[in-house]
Amino acid sequence: MDQTAPDDTVSITVIGTGSADAAPDVMRLQAGVEVRARSAAEAFAAARAAAARLAGALGGAGIAPHDLRTTELSLGPEYEAYPKVSAYRAAQGVEAVVRDLERADHVIDTVAGVGEEARLHGIAFEVSDPEAALTAAREAAFRQAAARAAQYAGLAGRPLGRVVSISEELQSPPVPMARTMAAEDSVRPGRQAMHVTVRVGYAFDH
Structure with a gap:
């Protein structure tokens, strides 16, 4: 959008991605682990014991x-027909950060091997140092903004001047979650896209 400043300097702001x-x-x-028992105390104690086994197994797997x-x-209680309690459910969840992806399958199998109390809820992948990708994304976003500004300057019949403002927005895409995992399937992290949006303001030279 073109703006006219008090000193009659015309400027334009464009967005690049x-x-x-x-x-x-x-x-x-x-x-995590999940246990059902006839009493709350029994369920809670069993869940805590299973969680300790899970933590120990993950530690043994290198976490x-x-x-x-x-x-x-x-x-909490589970009802057969309220207010009649049929059982008590206790659960404890854990997030394990796996920094060696070559051991990812082994870690998953370790959780499954804890016993019938074990639960697998999903996985998510991350880039621990995204700066190199973000640098490339910024350069691409700025080039796009510059090209758009040059196009508008040409359409307006005005020479494009200096950059007067820059602001950046990082966009974090949703991280895919694996909902089903089988022992015979290998974990595949794939690639993750880093997105940057930049707003660049340019002055129009007279």
Whole structure:
């Protein structure tokens, strides 16, 4: 949109977008344990014991203690027909950060091997250092903005002047979640796109 400043300087602001791909090198595994028992105390104790086994198994699979995070701790009744309680459900969830993707399948199998209390909820992949991809995305976004500004300047019959403002917006696309996992399937991180939107203001020379 063209704007006229108090000093009669005409300017234009354009938007450019750019993207670049990067290979994920980190996997976040959402897992946990779930137990049902006749009493709340029994369910909670069993879930806590199963969660300790899960944490120990993940540690044995190479997950460092600082890469384990509790994500859920719940206890509640289940009703056969309210208010009659049929059982109590206790659950504890954990997020494990896998920094060696070559061990991803092994870590997943380790969770499944904990026992019938184990639950696999999904996985997500990340790029631990996205700066190289973001740099390329910024360059592409700025080039697009510059090309658009030059086009508008040509249409207006005015020479394009200096850059007077720049602002950036990072766009984080949704991370795909794997909802089903089988032992025979290999985990495939694929590629992740980094998106940048830049607003660039240019002055029009007289």
